[in-house]
Amino acid sequence: MNSKLKRCIKSEADVEFFACVHAISMVFLFGFELYLYGIKEVPFVIIFEMFLLSYLISWMQKLLFLKEKIYSSQEFTIRAILWSVGPVIVTVLSGRIFDWYSGYPEWIEVVFVVIMLIYYVMIWGALQILYKDETNRLNQMLGEFKISKRHTSNNEINNNEISNNEISNNEINNKKISNNKISNNEINNKKISNNKASNNEAIKKAESK
Amino acid sequence: MNIRVEYTQNNEKEIVIRCREEDEEVQQIKALLEFQYQKLTGICDSQTYLFRPSEVFYFECVDNKVFAYLKQRVCNVSYSLEKLEKLLEYQGFFRCSKAMILNMNDIEKFESAMGNRITATLENGEEVIISRHYAKMLRAYLKEGKADEQ
Numbered sequence: 001m002n003s004k005l006k007r008c009i010k011s012e013a014d015v016e017f018f019a020c021v022h023a024i025s026m027v028f029l030f031g032f033e034l035y036l037y038g039i040k041e042v043p044f045v046i047i048f049e050m051f052l053l054s055y056l057i058s059w060m061q062k063l064l065f066l067k068e069k070i071y072s073s074q075e076f077t078i079r080a081i082l083w084s085v086g087p088v089i090v091t092v093l094s095g096r097i098f099d100w101y102s103g104y105p106e107w108i109e110v111v112f113v114v115i116m117l118i119y120y121v122m123i124w125g126a127l128q129i130l131y132k133d134e135t136n137r138l139n140q141m142l143g144e145f146k147i148s149k150r151h152t153s154n155n156e157i158n159n160n161e162i163s164n165n166e167i168s169n170n171e172i173n174n175k176k177i178s179n180n181k182i183s184n185n186e187i188n189n190k191k192i193s194n195n196k197a198s199n200n201e202a203i204k205k206a207e208s209k
Numbered sequence: 210m211n212i213r214v215e216y217t218q219n220n221e222k223e224i225v226i227r228c229r230e231e232d233e234e235v236q237q238i239k240a241l242l243e244f245q246y247q248k249l250t251g252i253c254d255s256q257t258y259l260f261r262p263s264e265v266f267y268f269e270c271v272d273n274k275v276f277a278y279l280k281q282r283v284c285n286v287s288y289s290l291e292k293l294e295k296l297l298e299y300q301g302f303f304r305c306s307k308a309m310i311l312n313m314n315d316i317e318k319f320e321s322a323m324g325n326r327i328t329a330t331l332e333n334g335e336e337v338i339i340s341r342h343y344a345k346m347l348r349a350y351l352k353e354g355k356a357d358e359q
Contacts, residue, residue, distance in 0.1 A: 131321040141348075
């Protein structure tokens with residue numbers, strides 16, 4: 001429940017951010033056109049309607065890519081076109097419904113719609129550039145991750161080889177030591193037996209005397 | 210850290226780690242040692258298979274059952290995703306969604322997608338979506354470079 005709520009809040013924040021960007025662009029463009037025409041004020045009702053429309057457009061764009069699935073290239077292209085063209089259609093309809101252009105020449109609506117279309121396409125393009133940049137960065141990090149991982153496993157292999165060599169060297173040393181010990185023991189034993197024999201001979205000689 | 214080998218008469222090899230406390234370094238050493246000899250068991254076509262974690266592309270939980278997607282077969286494993294996540298933490302495995310653990314070593318490429326998601330293409334051509342929440346963690350994981358720490 002908590003994670004769902006978090007996800008909703010994040011989506012809402014995303015939508016509101018884009019809604020603000022769209023609304024500011026719309027209001028600025030519409031106001032600039034009116035300014036060029038000689039009108040220095042934009043009615044608050046139109047500004048409010050543009051903000052509402054931007055919020056709606058933003059949700060529409062969000063919903064187009066809401067599903068966590070892999071889109072086929074055809075599906076992706078259709079959604080991309082809808083992402084940029086859909087808002088323009090909604091803008092045209094809203095302009096007519098809310099009567100934004102009444103009393104103004106026709107070119108204001110045409111220029112407004114054309115520039116808004118260019119704006120949405122540009123936003124789409126900018127987002128794609130950002131994602132491409134992010135993709136490159138991620139792949140670079142993945143490459144570095146794999147290299148470091150390989151380096152680590154190579155080190156492990158080297159360490160194993162070194163320890164194996166050490167073990168075999170130690171074994172050789174141990175064998176040498178044990179062989180030396182054995183030969184020393186043999187020499188000692190021989191000495192002892194020789195000593196014993198000479199002692200026995202001395203005792204026999206003494207007894208005979 | 211000192212590494213030394215002691216020779217005994219016992220046939221069984223034993224590794225003892227002497228430390229003041231079991232910190233991350235010790236845990237990593239343990240994980241590495243376990244990984245070296247660790248094998249997982251899974252059931253595939255009513256036969257039990259033994260496989261190394263490195264052979265797995267990803268683990269996925271479907272209907273409360275965890276499956277390991279290997280290069281040639283899919284095995285049902287008895288471990289939970291949480292346990293696998295802990296077990297394979299230092300071995301390049303990453304929890305990429307609620308129901309999936311991904312082997313980062315088998316990822317061919319990433320692609321950033323709409324909505325801050327990431328699409329991961331595996332070496333077998335399969336594509337996996339990493340949601341926005343986990344994408345953030347993935348970026349941090351790659352930046353931190355857990356492999357470096359090993």
